[in-house]
Amino acid sequence: MMATTVRPSLILLLAAVLLLATLAPGAPAAGGQPPDLPGDLSTEEGGPWVVRAYYDDRRMVASLAAVLEPWEVHHDEGWLLAAGGPREIRALLDLGFRLEVDAARTAELLAPRVALEGQVAGIPGFPCYRTVEETYASAAALAAAHPDLATWIDVGDSWEKQQPGGAPGYDLWVLRLTNSQLPGPKPKLFVLASIHAREYAPAELATRFAEYLVGSYGLDADVTWLLDHHEIHLMLQGNPDGRKMAEAGDLWRKNTDSDDGCTNPAVWGVDLNRNFAFRWDCCGGSSAYPCSEVYHGPGPASEPETAAVQDYLRAEFPDQRPPDLDAPAPADATGVFVDLHSHGDLVLWPWGFDYTVAPNGTALETLGRKMAYWNGAVPQQASDLYPTDGTTDDFAYGDLGLAAFTFEVGTKFFEECGYFEDTILPGNLPALLYAAKVARTPYQAPAGPDVRDLALLPAVVGVDATIQVRATLDDTRYSTLGGSEPTQNIAGGELYVDLPPWVQGATPAAQPLLPLDGAFDASVEEVWASLSTAGLEPGRHVLYLRGRDAEGHLGAFSAHFLYVIGHQAYLPVVQQQAP
Numbered sequence: 001m002m003a004t005t006v007r008p009s010l011i012l013l014l015a016a017v018l019l020l021a022t023l024a025p026g027a028p029a030a031g032g033q034p035p036d037l038p039g040d041l042s043t044e045e046g047g048p049w050v051v052r053a054y055y056d057d058r059r060m061v062a063s064l065a066a067v068l069e070p071w072e073v074h075h076d077e078g079w080l081l082a083a084g085g086p087r088e089i090r091a092l093l094d095l096g097f098r099l100e101v102d103a104a105r106t107a108e109l110l111a112p113r114v115a116l117e118g119q120v121a122g123i124p125g126f127p128c129y130r131t132v133e134e135t136y137a138s139a140a141a142l143a144a145a146h147p148d149l150a151t152w153i154d155v156g157d158s159w160e161k162q163q164p165g166g167a168p169g170y171d172l173w174v175l176r177l178t179n180s181q182l183p184g185p186k187p188k189l190f191v192l193a194s195i196h197a198r199e200y201a202p203a204e205l206a207t208r209f210a211e212y213l214v215g216s217y218g219l220d221a222d223v224t225w226l227l228d229h230h231e232i233h234l235m236l237q238g239n240p241d242g243r244k245m246a247e248a249g250d251l252w253r254k255n256t257d258s259d260d261g262c263t264n265p266a267v268w269g270v271d272l273n274r275n276f277a278f279r280w281d282c283c284g285g286s287s288a289y290p291c292s293e294v295y296h297g298p299g300p301a302s303e304p305e306t307a308a309v310q311d312y313l314r315a316e317f318p319d320q321r322p323p324d325l326d327a328p329a330p331a332d333a334t335g336v337f338v339d340l341h342s343h344g345d346l347v348l349w350p351w352g353f354d355y356t357v358a359p360n361g362t363a364l365e366t367l368g369r370k371m372a373y374w375n376g377a378v379p380q381q382a383s384d385l386y387p388t389d390g391t392t393d394d395f396a397y398g399d400l401g402l403a404a405f406t407f408e409v410g411t412k413f414f415e416e417c418g419y420f421e422d423t424i425l426p427g428n429l430p431a432l433l434y435a436a437k438v439a440r441t442p443y444q445a446p447a448g449p450d451v452r453d454l455a456l457l458p459a460v461v462g463v464d465a466t467i468q469v470r471a472t473l474d475d476t477r478y479s480t481l482g483g484s485e486p487t488q489n490i491a492g493g494e495l496y497v498d499l500p501p502w503v504q505g506a507t508p509a510a511q512p513l514l515p516l517d518g519a520f521d522a523s524v525e526e527v528w529a530s531l532s533t534a535g536l537e538p539g540r541h542v543l544y545l546r547g548r549d550a551e552g553h554l555g556a557f558s559a560h561f562l563y564v565i566g567h568q569a570y571l572p573v574v575q576q577q578a579p
């Protein structure tokens with residue numbers, strides 16, 4: 001019944017056989033053959049194995065959602081990748097999956113973690129990923145060095161920390177980024193990372209995003225207005241207790257809660273992404289078995305990690321969606337929530353608990369396709385992957401009406417550093433930046449055009465000069481993977497100098513952006529405006545541009561600095577040159 005995967009690397013095959021021979025007594029390892037599943041799966045001991053599970057009917061994957069979490073799902077090719085011991089393998093077989101052991105991934109799973117030669121920091125073998133302690137130290141240092149931009153906030157305790165006399169555990173922290181000199185209220189983006197402990201890349205991605213924002217303040221015009229006028233809140237380590245296990249090389253997913261009835265220390269814990277209070281345990285998208293890797297916990301938000309995120313979100317964001325499942329958040333609702341996971345290259349949005357389209361489903365898809373344009377992921381409703389209940393995104397959207405997303409970044413849990421640096425970071429930083437940009441009206445702005453290739457001619461001017469502002473308005477920047485997004489012709493655009501339209505008590509004047517070719521008749525248009533610097537103080541100014549399409553959708557703002565050189569600054573230079 002079971003074929004074995006043929007792999008090119010003899011070394012890996014041998015390693016797999018040897019490892020399985022020692023660690024999985026049931027697996028036959030004789031004769032140089034790749035590992036296979038044992039004939040007798042009736043015991044609870046043995047494995048784990050990584051298997052390809054083939055299916056003909058997608059409903060089989062849905063049934064699996066109450067048992068385990070598939071590592072990868074390839075609906076287009078009819079197979080998924082899953083890992084587990086005898087219980088999970090039995091469940092796959094009982095549901096009718098045809099199994100094939102992936103020898104290389106099994107060997108990888110069992111391989112001990114070792115630090116690279118000379119490695120002094122980071123997760124052993126993966127120096128690009130900071131440990132929990134290193135992540136916390138970096139964030140605290142960032143806040144200490146930039147007190148006006150960054151605040152490091154203790155928002156609760158991990159499960160271990162709440163246990164009397166147990167392991168020390170951790171505090172749960174949020175890094176809040178905004179220019180605190182400018183008063184709020186401001187639109188907010190909340191980013192959660194690595195709530196699944198073994199997902200190495202997300203925590204580092206969130207930390208790098210924070211460092212990029214603080215490091216670019218005052219240098220990059222978009223980042224500057226974002227930190228002045230928006231807030232970005234990041235929980236960089238959503239599951240520090242579990243992460244400690246994963247840092248040692250264990251593929252630990254859940255928290256480390258051990259008092260719910262599972263007596264096997266290798267598999268206890270609650271899956272925090274099945275523990276959230278919205279539609280908790282509603283629909284077969286989680287397990288009641290305390291040793292399951294998708295165990296939903298003894299009650300909604302039973303875990304301190306879950307409760308800390310929920311309480312923080314409820315304190316920071318207004319409740320914008322009525323409890324009725326069919327009721328949408330208003331079109332002008334505010335706030336974006338992004339939960340970073342790995343892997344699979346997906347951008348997912350609610351609902352996850354059910355196949356029905358969420359009341360704001362169309363607008364969620366629009367923002368999802370916009371972010372997926374940047375990170376190259378497949379955008380889709382979460383339940384299209386497999387149904388899940390008690391997840392973070394269903395809570396953030398369902399309970400509060402936030403535009404909520406889950407990113408599945410990269411290609412594996414323990415992602416190689418090269419891939420993280422070269423592919424995950426450059427793809428996902430702009431996706432997160434876009435999420436931050438549209439946090440004011442995430443159900444509206446993504447339908448409008450982007451402003452790109454913003455340039456000033458000349459770039460630096462004196463007072464009483466005239467410059468030309470140039471840009472391209474583009475209504476087509478959406479991922480078209482697995483679907484499409486309606487696009488329209490550009491119909492206009494606006495330029496604001498220093499005062500964007502949301503500033504209270506000011507009367508910001510918009511100057512129109514004009515078509516460079518004389519007519520707005522395409523979905524991508526070059527535009528320009530002539531701007532006089534008369535009346536502008538010497539110094540740095542911010543030009544805010546946004547486009548409008550033929551259906552009236554106003555897109556996200558992009559900004560550019562304009563430096564006006566005054567006589568004070570100019571004269572001494574002239575005098576030096578001509579004494």
Ligand code: 0X9
Pocket residue numbers: 069070071196199273341342343348351352353382383385388391393394406408
């Ligand atoms: O199963 C999960 O929790 C996520 N996959 S992971 O490999 N990171 O564990 C997928 C969740 C998909 N559903 C929702 N986002 N609602």
Ligand code: ZN
Pocket residue numbers: 196199273341342
């Ligand atoms: Zn995950």
